[in-house]
Amino acid sequence: MSKARIALDLKTREDFAALSLHEKNEYLQDVARRVMEARGQTFEPLSKEALSRLRRFYSRRSMADLKLEDTADEGLREALRRFSDAIRTSEVRKVLEHELPSAPRRISREPPADDAQLMFFVPSVHDAPVKDDFNLMDIAPFALSKSAGEGIIRYELKDAIITIEGGAETGLATAYDYDIVINMISFLAEETRQYHIADAKGLKPSLPPRTYRPAAAEILKFCRRELGGKQYEDLEGALDRLQATRVKITNLRSDGKDKGRRETEAFPLIGRYKVVSRTSQDRIDQIEIDIPQWVYEGVVKPHGKPSILTLNRDYFLIARPIAKVIYRLARKAAGDGEARYSLTEVRKRSGSKLPPGKFRQAIVEIVESAKVSPLPDYDLSLEDGKTDMILVMKRRLPASPLQAVAV
Structure with missing residues (x-):
């Protein structure tokens, strides 16, 4: 603006x-x-x-x-x-x-040119599937930075310890890099939906392929980004970080038999990727991405419903990483109702390295900004708790039929 x-x-x-x-x-x-x-x-x-x-x-x-x-x-x-x-x-x-009091920063950016027309040609947006009863939407599987993050993010939750570690050369994947994972999962979910439709008709279709082959422009359009030279350059770096970033989950649950046993598993955000072709301007063009086993098994379920949640398409327009985290928490915990988290818990689940005081200030600023530039689907407010401030995330009432817009 x-x-x-x-x-x-x-x-x-x-x-x-x-x-x-x-x-x-x-x-x-x-x-x-x-x-x-x-x-x-x-x-x-x-x-x-x-x-x-x-x-x-x-x-x-x-x-x-x-x-x-x-x-x-x-x-x-x-x-x-x-x-x-x-x-x-x-x-x-x-x-x-x-x-004078400063004007609140907008939470979301403006959509790119021709965005409205493009939205008719993309599938529903889905986030990561549940993995061993653990949902990646409970935490931020990425760094809260606009460039590559450094170090290791460690989450100590009730039933699991999760670490997110980036590559030595590439660093951690960012919130914007993770949009590509959402793109991959969403197209796999659509392929799975089409598979079940064909299977119900008795057509004996093949299961969706384990390799995702998009054009770079298709990824950028899906993630609602401009199609400029810098966006194409950034895409290859994002793929490097995603391929190198690994999620490690140590399950602390006990089934009563092996109380001292802890099951640990590590997996990448995306598998191997390959730039199949480039344009005459040497821009990345056709891409091939191996879908990790944990994603494929979580989405492609011939018998049962995939354990994935849909996201608002405006998620991609959220310009601040911490606001992306808040939306994902709200979508997972609040659903169609309301969820409450202490700011200590939000900071814990976001992986933020800000001191508690500065993190609180950042959340207060986002809540104020949301009054002018609302978060998709959810209204935000803060309440005083016994020992900490409480972030309240409440599902916004849907628009009336006259206001609703079909996507």
Whole structure:
């Protein structure tokens, strides 16, 4: 979103100095109101401290250094005076912007061009299947960064210990890299759906293939990204990180027989991948991705329903990794109702490396942003708990039939 241009027409230093204290405060509050209205924000009056700082700054610049009385040329003298006022006006704007509450950052970005038409040609969006009764939607199987993450993420949950480890050279897969995993699972789920339809008709179809062969452009379109050169370059790096990132689950459940035994299994987010072809501009074109066994077995079930959840297509437009985590938690835990997590638990399940205080600040900011730029499907709010703040994720009421849009 572009910032609105604000014509403040600030008073000169001399005119401002002539005002009484009450008039100065009223004037500054009025300027603040105009700025916030231009931003589309609700006006919040400036505090006494902010007013005091603005009054001092507005008047403090001395014109003595210009020595206008020693300037014989009247035109030059007037030009210097206007120049001084212009500098002061610019600086007052900056100070005023600093004192005003900042506009909340949008949670989601705008969809790419031709997005509406493209959405008719992609299957439903699905996240990872349940693996040994453990759901990857309970945690973030990726780094909360826009570039490759470092180190190992360790989750200690009630029934399992999960570690997410990236490659030594590539680092951890990111939240944006993981969109490709969702793309792969979604197309496998659609192939499985078509298989069951054909099987019910007695056509004796073959099971879906264990290799996914998309074009790079198809992945970008599905993930609702632009089709620029940088997006194609980033895609290959994302595949490298996904192939190198491994999930390790140590199951702590006991069946009563082998109480001391712990079953551990490790698996990649994607299997082997191959760039089959490139364009004349040397951009990645056709891709071949081996679907990991844990994904294939979780989705392709000839007898039974796949253990996967659908996601809102707007998930791909969520621009902040922690907001992606919150949506996945809400979709898994709240479903069509409501879920509550302490901020300590959200931080634990997100894998965030932020100190608790800064993490809390980040969540508060997201909840405020969600009032202007809502999270898909769910409303967010914060409540005071006994020892911690509680994040409330509540399913938003569906649009009325007249407002609903078919996808």
